[in-house]
Amino acid sequence: MKTKIFRRYLALLTLVLASTHPAVSMALASKATFWNTPQDGTNQFNKTPTEDWFAAAAKADVEWVRVTFGKWKGQQRDFLAGNLDNYQGLVKEDLNTLKTVLGWAEKYHLKVVLAPLDLPGSRWTQNNGGKKDLRLWEDKVWWQQSARYWQDIAQELKDNKTIVAYNIINEPTPEFGTGLAEHGNSSRYKSWYQQHQGTSRDLPAFYNTVIAAIREVDSYTPVMVDAGWYAQPLAFTYWPKLDDSNVLYAFHMYEPFDFTNRSNFLRKKAGKEQYTYPGSIPYAGEVSHWDKQALENWLNPFFAWAEKHNIPDSRIVAAEFGAYRMNPGTSEYMGDLLDIFEEQGIHWAFYSFREDEWDGYDYEMGNKPLGWKYWQAVEKGENPARPWDKKNPVWQELQEVLIDS
Numbered sequence: 001m002k003t004k005i006f007r008r009y010l011a012l013l014t015l016v017l018a019s020t021h022p023a024v025s026m027a028l029a030s031k032a033t034f035w036n037t038p039q040d041g042t043n044q045f046n047k048t049p050t051e052d053w054f055a056a057a058a059k060a061d062v063e064w065v066r067v068t069f070g071k072w073k074g075q076q077r078d079f080l081a082g083n084l085d086n087y088q089g090l091v092k093e094d095l096n097t098l099k100t101v102l103g104w105a106e107k108y109h110l111k112v113v114l115a116p117l118d119l120p121g122s123r124w125t126q127n128n129g130g131k132k133d134l135r136l137w138e139d140k141v142w143w144q145q146s147a148r149y150w151q152d153i154a155q156e157l158k159d160n161k162t163i164v165a166y167n168i169i170n171e172p173t174p175e176f177g178t179g180l181a182e183h184g185n186s187s188r189y190k191s192w193y194q195q196h197q198g199t200s201r202d203l204p205a206f207y208n209t210v211i212a213a214i215r216e217v218d219s220y221t222p223v224m225v226d227a228g229w230y231a232q233p234l235a236f237t238y239w240p241k242l243d244d245s246n247v248l249y250a251f252h253m254y255e256p257f258d259f260t261n262r263s264n265f266l267r268k269k270a271g272k273e274q275y276t277y278p279g280s281i282p283y284a285g286e287v288s289h290w291d292k293q294a295l296e297n298w299l300n301p302f303f304a305w306a307e308k309h310n311i312p313d314s315r316i317v318a319a320e321f322g323a324y325r326m327n328p329g330t331s332e333y334m335g336d337l338l339d340i341f342e343e344q345g346i347h348w349a350f351y352s353f354r355e356d357e358w359d360g361y362d363y364e365m366g367n368k369p370l371g372w373k374y375w376q377a378v379e380k381g382e383n384p385a386r387p388w389d390k391k392n393p394v395w396q397e398l399q400e401v402l403i404d405s
Contacts, residue, residue: 366392
């Protein structure tokens with residue numbers, strides 16, 4: 001707790017000093033300096049945002065929230081954008097809803113990173129009838145619509161002091177359908193990028209295009225960029241450093257996926273042995289022992305890439321990480337990742353906090369199922385309270401770091 005208080009004191013001091021220097025704006029100081037010390041956060045991927053959610057997150061000592069509006073019900077086909085098949089401008093009513101939610105975050109002293117699930121030409125699969133939408137990576141015409149969309153967002157929200165970064169798109173997949181394996185070591189990216197550099201699948205070039213459009217109207221809000229292949233850290237290792245200097249490089253960590261996902265939990269029902277962490281777990285077609293050292297070894301190529309390009313730890317974000325809460329070893333897995341992130345000195349945001357559509361990553365519940373009465377109430381259209389058990393090991397791992405950091 002003392003460390004957290006010191007961070008806030010340091011940020012306040014920086015603001016005071018900035019206000020006395022005519023060359024530095026208060027907005028620039030508040031947004032950029034927020035990331036100068038490690039920040040602990042969570043993800044808000046709820047279908048229906050509520051003020052109570054932000055109050056609870058603040059009470060849990062969360063400092064920042066990665067907020068997506070991709071699930072929210074809008075006035076038209078797609079929230080805020082109207083129609084991602086033919087973007088014509090922001091929907092005013094939806095923008096007002098977003099500003100209301102940002103007001104709740106400000107009320108509880110939470111900083112926000114905006115993270116759309118969709119862009120023009122890239123509608124989130126769950127918002128697209130279960131079909132993958134790859135138009136953004138097949139034709140650069142969608143780059144221009146996406147750049148305009150983000151420029152409009154920045155124009156409207158650049159002075160919002162609660163927003164500390166624009167996360168351009170959640171988990172992009174320009175590699176999809178090109179023959180590049182989703183899992184494996186970092187060396188597989190080099191030849192792939194040589195083939196696709198300069199094309200519509202060139203993710204760094206796409207980001208440079210969008211960021212340039214944002215900078216025409218907003219010169220100070222940091223931009224957060226996810227790596228490819230669903231924001232895998234190793235998918236950064238072929239990148240050049242982006243043109244803009246005010247960038248946060250974000251990755252998501254769910255590896256080894258055969259352990260972290262819900263399918264592992266369901267193996268027991270199918271009469272198969274569940275994968276346990278630490279333990280022997282398949283990855284990229286091979287079974288090996290996974291523990292903290294293995295996680296570090298797997299992440300090291302990414303950290304080496306960042307060091308090579310002089311990207312400081314203060315500009316690196318583990319923007320999502322987690323495991324299905326009922327898998328055997330989830331608390332140990334989360335604890336090891338938290339140790340690695342804290343030792344590295346990077347920012348992090350666990351996935352997720354009190355998600356309203358699914359309980360699989362609601363760590364306040366530990367490893368207990370909700371039970372049939374809960375789901376019966378949901379089927380009736382009710383919103384029953386979840387039976388949280390905050391003394392469970394996985395939540396205690398998170399809470400200990402949130403409070404102490």
